[in-house]
Amino acid sequence: MTDPQRTPPAPPIFAVRAAKRAAWAVGGEKILEALVYLCGFSAIVFVLGIFIFVFKEALPVLTRENFSLAEFLGSSDWYPTSESNKRYGVFAMIAGTVAVTVLAMVIAVPFGLGAAIYLSEFCGQKTRETLKIVIEFLAAVPSVVWGFIGLTVMSRLIVQFTGAQVGVNVLNGGLILALMSVPIIVSISEDALKAVPDSYREAAIALGVTRWQLVWRVLLPAAKQGLLAAVLLGVGRGVGETMAVLMATGHAVHIPHSVLDSVRTLTANIAAELGEAPAGSDHYRVLFLTGVLLFTLTFGVNLIADTIVRGIRRK
Amino acid sequence: MNALPASSRFTETPAVRRKLRQEALAKWIFCAMAAAMVVPLLLIVGYLVVRAAPSLNLEFLLEVPKRGMTEGGIWPALIGTLYLVFISLAVSAPIGILAAVYLNEYARDNWFNRVINLAVINLAGVPSIVHALFGLGAFVYAARFGYSIISASLTLAIMTLPVIIASTREALASVPRSFREACWNVGATRWQTIKAIVLPNSISGILTGVILQVSRAAGETAPVMFTGVVFFKSVERGDLLPYYLNEQCMALSMHLYTISTQVPGVQPSIPFATAVVLLALVVIVNATAISLRVYLRSRKKW
Numbered sequence: 001m002t003d004p005q006r007t008p009p010a011p012p013i014f015a016v017r018a019a020k021r022a023a024w025a026v027g028g029e030k031i032l033e034a035l036v037y038l039c040g041f042s043a044i045v046f047v048l049g050i051f052i053f054v055f056k057e058a059l060p061v062l063t064r065e066n067f068s069l070a071e072f073l074g075s076s077d078w079y080p081t082s083e084s085n086k087r088y089g090v091f092a093m094i095a096g097t098v099a100v101t102v103l104a105m106v107i108a109v110p111f112g113l114g115a116a117i118y119l120s121e122f123c124g125q126k127t128r129e130t131l132k133i134v135i136e137f138l139a140a141v142p143s144v145v146w147g148f149i150g151l152t153v154m155s156r157l158i159v160q161f162t163g164a165q166v167g168v169n170v171l172n173g174g175l176i177l178a179l180m181s182v183p184i185i186v187s188i189s190e191d192a193l194k195a196v197p198d199s200y201r202e203a204a205i206a207l208g209v210t211r212w213q214l215v216w217r218v219l220l221p222a223a224k225q226g227l228l229a230a231v232l233l234g235v236g237r238g239v240g241e242t243m244a245v246l247m248a249t250g251h252a253v254h255i256p257h258s259v260l261d262s263v264r265t266l267t268a269n270i271a272a273e274l275g276e277a278p279a280g281s282d283h284y285r286v287l288f289l290t291g292v293l294l295f296t297l298t299f300g301v302n303l304i305a306d307t308i309v310r311g312i313r314r315k
Numbered sequence: 316m317n318a319l320p321a322s323s324r325f326t327e328t329p330a331v332r333r334k335l336r337q338e339a340l341a342k343w344i345f346c347a348m349a350a351a352m353v354v355p356l357l358l359i360v361g362y363l364v365v366r367a368a369p370s371l372n373l374e375f376l377l378e379v380p381k382r383g384m385t386e387g388g389i390w391p392a393l394i395g396t397l398y399l400v401f402i403s404l405a406v407s408a409p410i411g412i413l414a415a416v417y418l419n420e421y422a423r424d425n426w427f428n429r430v431i432n433l434a435v436i437n438l439a440g441v442p443s444i445v446h447a448l449f450g451l452g453a454f455v456y457a458a459r460f461g462y463s464i465i466s467a468s469l470t471l472a473i474m475t476l477p478v479i480i481a482s483t484r485e486a487l488a489s490v491p492r493s494f495r496e497a498c499w500n501v502g503a504t505r506w507q508t509i510k511a512i513v514l515p516n517s518i519s520g521i522l523t524g525v526i527l528q529v530s531r532a533a534g535e536t537a538p539v540m541f542t543g544v545v546f547f548k549s550v551e552r553g554d555l556l557p558y559y560l561n562e563q564c565m566a567l568s569m570h571l572y573t574i575s576t577q578v579p580g581v582q583p584s585i586p587f588a589t590a591v592v593l594l595a596l597v598v599i600v601n602a603t604a605i606s607l608r609v610y611l612r613s614r615k616k617w
Contacts, residue, residue: 029506033421039411039416039417040417040421041417042414044430044431046434053453054448054452115348115352117345122342122345123349131349133605140534142535143534143535143536143537145534148590152587153363210334211341212337212342240443240444240445270447274448294442295441298441302437
């Protein structure tokens with residue numbers, strides 16, 4: 001190899017092949033990449049599409065003279081089918097949504113956090129794998145099955161134990177919603193606890209703390225943003241849930257005074273009445289306006305939760 | 316962190332004993348909290364199965380509903396659900412996978428791609444009833460598909476899309492960067508690298524994500540109840556292709572809602588059996604996905 005003139009250089013195989021790539025292959029690749037870009041942008045198109053289509057259907061009612069946004073949000077008179085005096089106030093439904101969601105979070109957050117702490121700090125590898133499978137299953141149970149459980153199992157238990165007259169009420173919806181939102185709270189909280197650097201744990205253990213002290217004094221303060229995000233995502237799930245609350249909370253449009261009152265939520269109201277509202281009527285458009293309200297609410301909650309999660313990941 | 320032996324150099328003071336008691340107590344409380352999730356689930360599933368037992372047989376799956384849906388089986392709903400699941404995933408899986416390829420392999424970190432990421436996250440958080448409103452406005456009225464299987468499937472497709480994007484991205488991101496660099500270094504283009512290296516190495520993860528969406532698409536009720544699913548549709552017993560795509564169909568989830576709230580005098584075990592069939596579907600799908608994941612992990616070469 002010392003004398004280049006005696007041994008001819010090897011033919012440049014790779015360069016020749018690259019140059020001979022067929023035109024259709026190059027062109028096909030261009031087309032495929034264009035398709036990939038198109039699909040990549042599709043998410044934006046769909047989110048905008050959802051907002052535009054739902055808002056477009058709701059828009060005409062906003063300009064009616066007998067409709068005011070203040071009344072829509074602040075009044076609890078909901079008489080969409082009345083002959084003489086149609087009223088579209090969703091305040092009672094907002095109160096219903098808030099009541100059910102808050103109760104669900106009061107139940108689900110401590111249990112979800114406790115389970116996440118147990119999963120990430122206390123239990124062994126095998127228990128963790130099993131529990132994770134159960135949680136995945138819990139998350140996959142269809143909402144209509146949860147609603148059915150609320151309607152049959154939970155309502156009977158509630159009547160038996162509290163002496164309430166009807167079993168479908170805020171308590172029922174809250175319990176069902178708590179069971180539904182626990183999986184997401186557990187998995188996001190566990191991620192947050194995992195994200196606490198090991199050096200924190202080692203430093204604390206070197207000082208001779210017990211695991212309980214480690215959790216209480218070190219991990220929870222260090223992971224509190226992630227835990228907040230977990231709670232927010234649970235809230236988002238609770239506000240948006242439809243079939244389960246439709247079946248489990250009863251159908252009374254009024255502001256609840258105790259957990260044993262029946263209520264109706266914003267989502268359940270759309271699901272219950274959309275089928276009966278003639279397309280293009282004011283009633284139909286008000287239901288779409290409720291959809292805009294729900295979209296905006298969950299959009300805000302998810303945005304905040306995502307900002308927090310992203311901030312943690314960057315750290 | 317176990318209890319200190321008595322012969323330890325450190326003497327066991329009351330403070331240490333209190334500390335250890337606290338630790339044991341905390342452990343049991345957290346364990347109980349985790350159990351509080353598992354036990355009700357098992358009890359409820361057990362109760363549902365027991366109540367459903369009189370109707371649980373093959374005949375129930377193959378028979379059509381009879382006497383105003385108060386008796387008979389669930390065949391038309393089962394087949395309708397299969398139609399909806401297959402069509403919706405046939406639409407959302409390719410779009411979702413390509414979108415994830417874009418986000419993971421092509422997208423640079425600039426404001427536009429951050430907006431796409433935000434859109435994916437928010438799409439995942441849109442309430443199912445808002446998807447229903449969108450499907451009604453966009454597919455049923457604007458696109459003139461009418462109340463049909465097509466409208467309902469497309470609505471479901473958009474709902475499952477963000478989750479498919481997220482799970483596919485995770486699968487793609489788990490392929491080490493060095494694999495790609497090695498491929499680029501022998502002169503492959505970006506797309507050749509994706510086709511030859513990235514996709515084959517992440518296909519099991521991608522499949523797991525798509526399979527998990529089968530149970531989600533099968534269980535959703537709100538998005539399909541206003542776009543193409545009806546209470547009742549008369550179908551031959553055991554007919555495998557009963558619906559045209561521009562027709563309405565029945566679906567299991569909607570069927571459970573209908574017979575448990577709208578129809579009086581249903582034979583009591585039938586709604587329970589329908590719920591158990593839905594749950595069984597979820598269990599089968601999840602078990603498939605989990606075993607695929609275990610297999611994938613055992614085969615991983617890096």
